Amino acid sequence: MQILKVVNRNLVKHKHLCHQKLKNVTSMLHYSTSKDAELAIAPGYQPKQVEESYWAREKLSKDEPKKTCSRGNYRMLLPPPNVTGNLHLGHALNATIQDVIARQHRQLGYNVEWIPGTDHAGIATQVVVERTLAATKGVTRQEIGRAAFLDEVWKWKAEKGAGIIQDLEQLGCTLKWEREYFTMDKQQSHAVNVAFERLFEEGLIERRNSLVNWSCTLRSAISDIEVENMDIKEPTELSVPGYEHKVLFGRIFDFAYRIVDQDQPDGTQEEIVVSTTRPETILGDVAVAVHPADPRYTKYRNRDEVRLQHPFRSDTIPLVFDIAVDKEFGTGAVKITPAHDKFDFEVATRHKLDLRQVFSESGNIVADYPEFQGKSRFEARDLIIERLEEMELLREVRAHQMQLPICSRSKDIIEYMLVPQWFLNTKSMAKAALSELHSGRLQIMPNNHETEWERWLSDTRDWCISRQLWWGHQVPAYQAFDSKGNSCWVAALDENSAHEKAATILGSQELKLTRDPDVLDTWFSSSLLPFSVAGWPKEEYKEKYPLDIMQTGHDILFFWVARMMMMGLKLTGEAPFRRVLLNGIVCDAQGRKMSKSLGNIVAPQQVVQGANLESLKAALQKSCTAGIIKPSELKTSTDGMIKMFPKGIQECGTDALRFTLLSHNIKNHFINFDVDACYTNKLFLNKIWQAMRFTLGSAKNLGITLHEFETMEGVTLSMWDRWIIGRLAETLSICSESYTNYNFHMATAALKHFFYQNLCDVYLETTKESINRKNNSAYVNVATLTACLSWGLQAMAPFTPFVASELLQHVPLNLELKLSQFQDAKLEAEVADIVNICTTVRQVKSRNQISKRHGPKLCLFAQNAEAEEILRRHLSQIAVLTRCQGVDLELLNEDSKFLKKLNFFSTAGALCSFGISLNDDIALPEAKREEMVKENKKKLKKLLNEMQKYRLRIDNEAFQLMADNATKVHFQNRIKELQAEIDSLMTLAA
Known part of the structure; x- marks a missing residue:
C-alpha cells in the first residue's frame, strides 16, 4: 500500500512542534475542494439535502477543465436495463458495483469510460405495451397493425428510457453519458445487420425446421432463460392465458395401444399400455418406444415389426426399442410425439420416424384431426380422455409429480413446436471461448463459475436467434423466387443487395423478394455490445475495444457473457474482455426471490426517498394500470407488501442504499437485502456527520480551522493518537486490498468498524476533556481527528459519494502522514x-x-x-x-x-x-x-x-x-x- 502522509500546519504555527515542510507524495485518492471559506454544517445528516447539494456542485464542476489522466483508459459497459420500467434492486446492485470500480480507478489516475445504455427487450417490452394498449385503449396489436404498434412501443421507450436514465443518475452513477446507446439505435441496428450477414455468408446461420420453446400466447419462440420450471407435487389447478377456467395439472394417464394382428388366447387384442402426462399430444404419436432390456417387452424383439393401431387415426405406428427410454417411468412404454417433445424428437431422429404437427401457432388442434379441429390444446385434452374411455382404452389416471415449463413473460404453458427458425451454429465459437479460459487469458470471478462456463460451452447447441415478434431487429434475410418457382434465402443490408445476391444464385434478374417478418433474439444484439458501442464495423472501434472488465449477474453468464465472448472472438478476432466479475441475485431479508406474488419487490427509489404504505399501494396500482403487472396479481402483491412493510419504508438515502448493497459479499449466489439494515446504515452515516460537527466545533473552540492542518511530523503523539492512526492505516490497507479482489464487503465492514467503534465510540470520546480544557494535547487531538476524517471519508467516497463529498469540503484533502510508522501490533x-x-x-x-x-x-x-x-x-x-x-x-x-x-x-x-x-x-x-x-x-x-x-x-x-x-x-x-x-x-x- 502507498505511504500516506498527513500535514498539520497549525501545529507549526501555534506549538512549534513540526518541521516546516515535507516532500509531497502523490496520493491514490484525489478530490478538489475550496479551503477559502468555512462552510456551515447542518445539525444532522439529511440525505435529500446532501444529494441536492452534490448535484449542484457537479453542475458547476462540469465547466472546469478536465485533469489529465496518467494511467490511460479503463473501459466498462453497463449491462443495459430493459426499457420495461424503472430500475429494480438487482440493477441498483449491478450499477453500484460498477460505479465503485469506476470511482476507484479514477482515484488511481485512469480515464474511465463507463458506457451506459438501455435494451429494447423484445418480448418483455412487447408484452407490456400490449397490456397497456388493452388496459388504456381496449385494442390489440393485431387490430392497430404493425406500424402503429411500433409507434406505441417507441413512445413507451421514450418515457421509460428517460426514467431509467434518471434512476441511474440519482444513484450517483458516473457514466459516460455522451456515449449512451440504445440497442435499436442506428449504430446498433447497422452492427446487428452486418453481423448477421457475415455469419450467414460463412454458413454459420441457416434457416430450418426444428423444435423450439413456443409460447402460444406470444405466438413466438422464446429462449431457455425465459422458461421457468414449476414443480407440481400433486394435482393442481392453474390459470392459463386464454382459458376461462383453470386447468388441472399433476396427473399421469395410462392408456392402451392395441397390437395389430396379435390376438391373445382369449380372443382379445394384445396391447401395450403407455403412460403420458400429455394426452392431448396422442394425435401426433408416430411410435411407442420401450427399453430393449425391459423384460416386459423383450418378447416383441424376436417378432417381425410390431405395429400398433392409432386410436384416432386410420394408420398404424411401430413399436421401437431405444436405450434412452426410462424403464421406471410409468409402464416403461412411452409414446413418441416428436413434433412436441425434445426427447421424442431425438428418438424419432434416430429411428427415422415422421414428424406430425398437432397444434397451430395459437395452440389449437390443426385441420389434420377433424374430430378435434380448432379446439384449444387443454380443451382437446379433456375430449381425448373422454374418447379413450369410450373406446375402453383408458386404463388408469393417477397423481404424478412433474415439472411444468412456463413462459416467464406470458405465464403460458410452454409448447414445444416445430417451426421454421433461424439458427446460429456456435460449436466453433464455443470452442474458441473455452480456449480463452483454458489458456488463462480469461479470468472469471468467483472462479466456481468456471466449471459452469466449461460445462455449457462444451455442450452448446445451435442457437435459435429468431423470434416471431414485431418489436426488435427485423431479420436482414430475404427469400427470393424466380419465374420457374426456384427459391433461395440471402442475407443483405438492403433489398438491392439482396436482389444482386439472389440473382447470382438463381441465375435470373426476374425475382420476387420477400423479407422475413421475424425479428432477432434480443440476446443476439446484446452479444455485440462490447464492440458495437465502440463503432464496429468501422475500423475506429479498435480505439475503444476491448473492455477491461465485464461485470454482471451470474444468472446471465451463458445467455449474455458467453455469447459476447463467442461473438467478439468471431467478429473481431479479439476477446471483448479478459476479466468477468459476477454478482449474486438480490433477494429479500428472508432470502426469498423478489416476486409479485410475495409483494416483496422494492424499488431503489422507495428505499432512497422513503415510502408510506399508501404510496407503496399506489405504486402497485400504477404498475397494474400500466400493464406491468396483471390485475390478477395486484391483490397478492398488495397483501404481501402490507405484510412486509406495515409501516412503510423509512427514508434511507442513496448513500445508505449503496453502502448496504455492498456490505454483502457480492460474489455469493444470493444477496439478502434488508431495508432495516439500510436504515441502520443511514444512522451510521449520521454518526460520521456528528463526528465532523464535533471536530469542526472543537477547532472553532481552539480558534483554528481544519484547513490549516498540514503536518504532524515531529509532533509528540499520545498512545491513543498513535493507536487511532494505526487503525486508520489498517483500514485503508484493507480497503486497498478489497478493491483489488472485489471483496467490497470487507472494505465496508472495515470502514464501519473504524468510524463507528474505533473513531466515534472510543477515540473521539477520549479527546473531549482535553479539547474542552484547551490544553496542549487538544491541538494534536483535533489534528488527528481531521486526518482520520479526511482519509477515512476519501476511502468511503466510492461507496457513499454524496455524504463523502459534502463532508470532505470541511477538511484538507492532501494531508500527508507516514501511516506505516503507526502500525504497532503491540500497541x-x-x-x-x-x-x-x-x-x-x-x-x-x-x-x-x-x-x-x-x-x-x-x-x-x-x-x-x-x-x-x-x-x-x-x-x-x-x-x-x-x-x-x-x-x-x-x-x-x-x-x-x-x-x-x-x-x-x-x-x-x-x-x-x-x-x-x-x-x-x-x-x-x-x-x-x-x-x-x-x-x-x-x-x-x-x-x-x-x-x-x-x-x-x-x-x-x-x-x-x-x-x-x-x-x-x-x-x-x-x-x-x-x-x-x-x-x-x-x-x-x-
Missing part, C-alpha cells in the same frame, strides 16, 4: 484490551441499570505488576469510556481494602478483574447481588470449558507434531490468559 493489542475492559464494565452497568445518579465508582484489580503498569497508563481513558465517576487501581489480593465495598464485580479478560461500588445511600436489592453471582458462575463455567478445549488440543500428540510454532505459542498464551481470568473470578467470589 493495538494493548488498547484493544483496554477497550474490551471498558466494554465489559459498561455491559455490567447496563445489565444492572446503573446510571450516573448511582455515582458508580470503578476499581480495577490488576492480575500482576505488569498488568498494573499497563492499566495505569490508561486510567483517564478508562474513566471516560466506562462512564464512571472515578477509577481506583490495585493488585488483586484477598485483603484488598476495596473488595468489601463492591456492589458488583466480574472479570474483564486476562489483565484484570473489576468491581463497581455505588453511593452509600443507594440500597441494593439482594436479588441483584444474587443475579450477579449467578452471572459470574456462568462465566466461570464458560472459561473452564474453553480452558479444557485448549488443553486437550495442546496435549494432543498430532497437534504437537503438525502445528507450527506460532500456533503453539498462541495456544499457550491463551491458556495463560484463561487461567488468569479464572483465578481472578475465583478470588473475587471467595
